[in-house]
Amino acid sequence: MTRYHRPATLTEALSIRASEDVAILAGATDIYPASANRRAWGDPTHKDVLDITAIPGLRDITETPHGFRLGCLVTWSQVARADLPKQFDGLRQAARHVGGVQVQNRGTILGNLVTASPAGDGIPNLLALDTSVEVAGPNGTRMMPVADFLTGYRATALARDEIALALHIAKMPRAVSGFRKLGARHYLVISIAMVAGVVDIDENGRILMARLSIGACTATAQRLPALEGELRGTSLYHADKVPEARHLDHLAPIDDIRATAAYRRDAALRLLRDLLWELGE
Amino acid sequence: MIAFTLNGAPARTDAAPFAPLSDTLRESLGLTGTKVGCEAGDCGACTVLIDGVQACACLVPTAQVEGAEITTIEMQSGEAGALLARLRAAFMAHGAAQCGICTPGMIMAAADLLLRDAAPDAQAVRDAIGGVLCRCTGYQKIVEAILAAAQGFAAVEQEAPAGGAVGASIARLDGWPKVLGTERYGADAAPADALWLRVVRSPHASARFTLGELDAARTRLGLTAILTSADVPGLNAFGIMPALKDQPVLADGFVRYRGEAVLALVGDRAAVEAVRDADLPITWQPLPALIGVAAARADGAPLLHAHAPGNILVQGRLARGNPDAAHATAAATAEGAFTTSFVEHAYIEPEAGHAIPREDGMDIIACTQAPYMDREEVARVLGTPEDSVRIIPSACGGGFGGKLDVSVQPLLAIAARRVNRPVRVTYSRTESMASSTKRHPAQMQARMSADAEGNFLAYTLEGDFNTGAYASWGPTVANRVPVHAAGPYRVPHVRAHARAVHTNEPPSGAFRGFGVPQAAIATESLVDDLALQLGMDRWDIRRRNALTRGDATHSGQVLHASAGLPECLDALKPDWDAMLAKVAAHNADNPRHRLGAGIACMWYGCGNTSMSNPSRIRATLARDGRLTLWNGAVDIGQGSTTVIAQIFADALGLPVAALTIVTGDTALTHDAGKTSASRQTFVSGRAAMQAGQALRAQILKLANAGDDARISLAGTTLTITDSAGAARGIDLATLPADLDAEGRYDPPTTALDADGQGIPYATYGFAAQIALVRVDTQLGTVKVEEIVAAQDVGRAINPDLVLGQIHGGIAQGLGLALMEEYIPGRTENLHDYLIPTAGDVPPIRIHLVEDPEPEGPYGAKGVGEPALVPTAPAILGAIRHATGVRVTRVPVLPHRLWEAMR
Numbered sequence A: 001m002t003r004y005h006r007p008a009t010l011t012e013a014l015s016i017r018a019s020e021d022v023a024i025l026a027g028a029t030d031i032y033p034a035s036a037n038r039r040a041w042g043d044p045t046h047k048d049v050l051d052i053t054a055i056p057g058l059r060d061i062t063e064t065p066h067g068f069r070l071g072c073l074v075t076w077s078q079v080a081r082a083d084l085p086k087q088f089d090g091l092r093q094a095a096r097h098v099g100g101v102q103v104q105n106r107g108t109i110l111g112n113l114v115t116a117s118p119a120g121d122g123i124p125n126l127l128a129l130d131t132s133v134e135v136a137g138p139n140g141t142r143m144m145p146v147a148d149f150l151t152g153y154r155a156t157a158l159a160r161d162e163i164a165l166a167l168h169i170a171k172m173p174r175a176v177s178g179f180r181k182l183g184a185r186h187y188l189v190i191s192i193a194m195v196a197g198v199v200d201i202d203e204n205g206r207i208l209m210a211r212l213s214i215g216a217c218t219a220t221a222q223r224l225p226a227l228e229g230e231l232r233g234t235s236l237y238h239a240d241k242v243p244e245a246r247h248l249d250h251l252a253p254i255d256d257i258r259a260t261a262a263y264r265r266d267a268a269l270r271l272l273r274d275l276l277w278e279l280g281e
Numbered sequence B: 001m002i003a004f005t006l007n008g009a010p011a012r013t014d015a016a017p018f019a020p021l022s023d024t025l026r027e028s029l030g031l032t033g034t035k036v037g038c039e040a041g042d043c044g045a046c047t048v049l050i051d052g053v054q055a056c057a058c059l060v061p062t063a064q065v066e067g068a069e070i071t072t073i074e075m076q077s078g079e080a081g082a083l084l085a086r087l088r089a090a091f092m093a094h095g096a097a098q099c100g101i102c103t104p105g106m107i108m109a110a111a112d113l114l115l116r117d118a119a120p121d122a123q124a125v126r127d128a129i130g131g132v133l134c135r136c137t138g139y140q141k142i143v144e145a146i147l148a149a150a151q152g153f154a155a156v157e158q159e160a161p162a163g164g165a166v167g168a169s170i171a172r173l174d175g176w177p178k179v180l181g182t183e184r185y186g187a188d189a190a191p192a193d194a195l196w197l198r199v200v201r202s203p204h205a206s207a208r209f210t211l212g213e214l215d216a217a218r219t220r221l222g223l224t225a226i227l228t229s230a231d232v233p234g235l236n237a238f239g240i241m242p243a244l245k246d247q248p249v250l251a252d253g254f255v256r257y258r259g260e261a262v263l264a265l266v267g268d269r270a271a272v273e274a275v276r277d278a279d280l281p282i283t284w285q286p287l288p289a290l291i292g293v294a295a296a297r298a299d300g301a302p303l304l305h306a307h308a309p310g311n312i313l314v315q316g317r318l319a320r321g322n323p324d325a326a327h328a329t330a331a332a333t334a335e336g337a338f339t340t341s342f343v344e345h346a347y348i349e350p351e352a353g354h355a356i357p358r359e360d361g362m363d364i365i366a367c368t369q370a371p372y373m374d375r376e377e378v379a380r381v382l383g384t385p386e387d388s389v390r391i392i393p394s395a396c397g398g399g400f401g402g403k404l405d406v407s408v409q410p411l412l413a414i415a416a417r418r419v420n421r422p423v424r425v426t427y428s429r430t431e432s433m434a435s436s437t438k439r440h441p442a443q444m445q446a447r448m449s450a451d452a453e454g455n456f457l458a459y460t461l462e463g464d465f466n467t468g469a470y471a472s473w474g475p476t477v478a479n480r481v482p483v484h485a486a487g488p489y490r491v492p493h494v495r496a497h498a499r500a501v502h503t504n505e506p507p508s509g510a511f512r513g514f515g516v517p518q519a520a521i522a523t524e525s526l527v528d529d530l531a532l533q534l535g536m537d538r539w540d541i542r543r544r545n546a547l548t549r550g551d552a553t554h555s556g557q558v559l560h561a562s563a564g565l566p567e568c569l570d571a572l573k574p575d576w577d578a579m580l581a582k583v584a585a586h587n588a589d590n591p592r593h594r595l596g597a598g599i600a601c602m603w604y605g606c607g608n609t610s611m612s613n614p615s616r617i618r619a620t621l622a623r624d625g626r627l628t629l630w631n632g633a634v635d636i637g638q639g640s641t642t643v644i645a646q647i648f649a650d651a652l653g654l655p656v657a658a659l660t661i662v663t664g665d666t667a668l669t670h671d672a673g674k675t676s677a678s679r680q681t682f683v684s685g686r687a688a689m690q691a692g693q694a695l696r697a698q699i700l701k702l703a704n705a706g707d708d709a710r711i712s713l714a715g716t717t718l719t720i721t722d723s724a725g726a727a728r729g730i731d732l733a734t735l736p737a738d739l740d741a742e743g744r745y746d747p748p749t750t751a752l753d754a755d756g757q758g759i760p761y762a763t764y765g766f767a768a769q770i771a772l773v774r775v776d777t778q779l780g781t782v783k784v785e786e787i788v789a790a791q792d793v794g795r796a797i798n799p800d801l802v803l804g805q806i807h808g809g810i811a812q813g814l815g816l817a818l819m820e821e822y823i824p825g826r827t828e829n830l831h832d833y834l835i836p837t838a839g840d841v842p843p844i845r846i847h848l849v850e851d852p853e854p855e856g857p858y859g860a861k862g863v864g865e866p867a868l869v870p871t872a873p874a875i876l877g878a879i880r881h882a883t884g885v886r887v888t889r890v891p892v893l894p895h896r897l898w899e900a901m902r
């Protein structure tokens, strides 16, 4: 039978993590469906569980002089309602479109990142926000950019004895951002393709820096360095004219039940243009 | 111990901390109002409030509710209780609960919204319930009910006076338990000492297997029993067709599809649920599988069944005139190949039930659409006489054809017989999807011709229907399709040929429309082609050819009455013209987001095809004054309990409120046939009318009164008042016996000859729909913006219930057109298999056409299935109007439309 730990302190949680093979549980919105899937075909077993939700202080969104810190238990609903600057608009839009309200109320942004699903809606936004992950382990904490944290299809750099504590995002007071998700139904839909963007501009609307990323097209969401480079210095109001197919050449989209690779490649390009057009409005 | 507040009172549980809250509420705390449809967050049936906000109870570890405040549908007190009371009343008044399995979740999601936003708009309501799936209602009435509740709705049910029930939209008679959360579905009630059953299923589409030391495994795993095919005391076979019992209860060394039952594990819950399939002594030898009809029909393909040469189970055929010659000389001919997918019923309630062994028989309490057939099947499997088996249907959380076949019943019966204890089972969502029947995927090659004026001349169809591993309702589909294929039009020359082909895929069975929706996709597309070729409006060409009273059908049946398709089309004409104008105006300056309008018609024979399908309904007026309607028809949410009572009440002349109703218990009621083929209102309704008339005649005879007398009942006193106002009282207590009356009706049909000619159905429903869609031509996404339906229902016994059926049919038709595709092993859950959510079903407007059917009760005929049929072809026509692309494969997923537009 599955053992269930629900420690009240981080120290205790880290020591359980260090000494046992446990699955960390936060909002549980990925944990239970995965377990139902296995059970349906005859595997009712589950790893022992380390529930981190009784540990105080992990649910806060805090502002520091340089940026924002999202505790690991911050949910989609919290982000959707929080008073955050425009650079978070994309993440906020994602938060409103993940699952249904029930899932938004309990699922965490960090859990979404650790699951590292190609279709995780938070991930392209975290990439575009140039997020760092604060990870706690037996020897203290370390910071890691999201791009390094994600190592492949449903794989992360999190060590067996570590817990991800928070997400850190630098302030960009003038930046605008957005998110576009494409699926085959309105609510409760897994993305076929999605794009996220954070674009910093000067007072004339000239692009100082653009970070764009594409999800659900490849095993892990990808930034678009070539396009980002070309956008620098152009006017945001004409930015939607810049993306071309060649900017996506480094992607190798997947074929699956939801769409073909060829479609994904094309749809991603159109979503990018739509997103930039919307940001330029 | 985990302590929390539950519905305002302190609660504690010793449930496992990792047990989902839904399970703890239901199994440990006995609150079964919270439903479970998927255990994966996908359906929202388990929605509760945790500290005032909605959550899926199936995704919450019980440990996490320590110290929290939980509110469930059972909440009666305080602010939340008052809000729930308003929502319940509004759901009742608006007919927002059909089968009711989604209702608790819907009401809780709505409560979450209204606690935060007292005056939401419709968009906010849809956002709030976006995470709760409903397969029955199409969401429109749910949204209306929630908006009404927000405005302080507190109306009481309207009651129809004696003689005024037919035509009144009374609230459904079985509704209150659904909105209160007290309704008992298959998984909601079982004796405390019941053992649990779990079915071990084949992970392979085709395989042989051998079993090792089961007794040792049983002991090692702490199970009470492991059942195999050898434990079936009677015949190890079941199936819909009387002469074709081809599906084993438990496979005997050989499986034909992924999901087929192999073993049944029985024991206490913990033991049964702990077993890993890998720990069981099963050795698999996977075999090459026949996937798709092409593989199954290929030369040298292995045979699934000895009785099906070439893997062809049956062929249906209809021939009239000389279509080849007519095609050859026609002014316009259209042709195409069309493909549809497996479609899952996706009722929100997975199959569940329990069995109680008795000394002389077996009781089965489970969700079903066909209690009498279940009884036959169970008796055969047990090898006992039919009357030793009693089927007591639980409430049914959706069926749509998928609960016509037995599922849990034979398994429960053999297990309860073996262990001689009550046994219960609840399928998981994936198990339900993998094991149950589907809509037949169709591959159709069709051709249609018209003369220069647009009169249809000829139609030919060759269709392969993938019937999967077992026969189920395959023969019915193969027979129904040729009769309906050419559509509700005058077509002098027709040849239609449908084959049901076995493959190593899930058995295809009955699903709202029995193959007719698939054929309509092909035919209506060809009708659009002909209109295009001839430069005609798509409405005009349909109106010109629409079957009407006096016409002969393709099977040579003359429609003497109740053929209201022309009226349906006429009712839609202003909407159609307005829709076309809107499309033209919009598209003039919107190259990317284009609108399109589509139109389609349908007809649908009510009742079984050329087969006796009688219903018997009994009514008693006892000496204690109790008036009872013994109604064997199962209400699966469509409303038969209410409609049949309305018909009966008016035939008798007493108000519906005077009735006690006993439904669908094989020990108490007569056989009212299956809840299928849109037959309950028409066939059982007619039997109920006759039962009412017979009881009325007995009463009038007692009083020597004429037929125009009025009857009233108070206590044991019947008062009969004649037309002159003279009243006569009869004390029922003084009668020598209870009054007992019966009605029986079997719709008149004839057998079809070798060319499919004859009278397959006593009456037909007709309908037409128009759809407006918006297509993003760059992304290939389609949004249905509006649907207007017109349907000839003969007579709307309960207009609100009829509208609810049409809404629900349209939502399923939309799913068929745009998103639903069951792929074994790939889309076996409700996040990979998509059904429409509250954000996908557009506003629906409905014109009810009432062209009375003389055979039907008060003119009524069936409504359940017809609404689904025209939706998909209307949407496809609209997509084509928007894009110029004729799509020939459903679902039209964005990437498919995108490819077609390239």
Ligand SMILES: Cc1cc2nc3c(=O)[nH]c(=O)nc-3n(C[C@@H](O)[C@@H](O)[C@H](O)COP(=O)(O)OP(=O)(O)OC[C@H]3O[C@@H](n4cnc5c(N)ncnc54)[C@H](O)[C@@H]3O)c2cc1C
Residues within 6 Å of the ligand: A023, A024, A025, A026, A027, A028, A029, A030, A031, A032, A033, A052, A072, A097, A098, A099, A100, A103, A106, A107, A108, A109, A110, A111, A112, A113, A114, A115, A119, A120, A121, A122, A158, A162, A163, A164, A165, A188, A189, A190, A191, B040, B041, B042, B831
């Ligand atoms: C019906 C439904 C619809 C959904 N729709 C969408 C959708 O549209 N888009 C989308 O992107 N996602 C969707 N999801 C998934 C989404 O809810 C999750 O990805 C969620 O955000 C994960 O957070 P959680 O707190 O629930 O994670 P959990 O299930 O608790 O955990 C997820 C994983 O993260 C690990 N983990 C969690 N927290 C930590 C931590 N602090 N440190 C280390 N490891 C940790 C866990 O061990 C586990 O492996 C849906 C889920 C459901 C049930």
Ligand code: FES
Residues within 6 Å of the ligand: B022, B035, B036, B037, B038, B039, B040, B041, B042, B043, B044, B045, B046, B047, B056, B057, B058, B059
């Ligand atoms: S049972 Fe919880 S969402 Fe389906």
Ligand code: FES
Residues within 6 Å of the ligand: B096, B097, B098, B099, B100, B101, B102, B103, B133, B134, B135, B136, B137, B348, B397, B398, B637
């Ligand atoms: S009423 Fe909603 S699922 Fe049946």
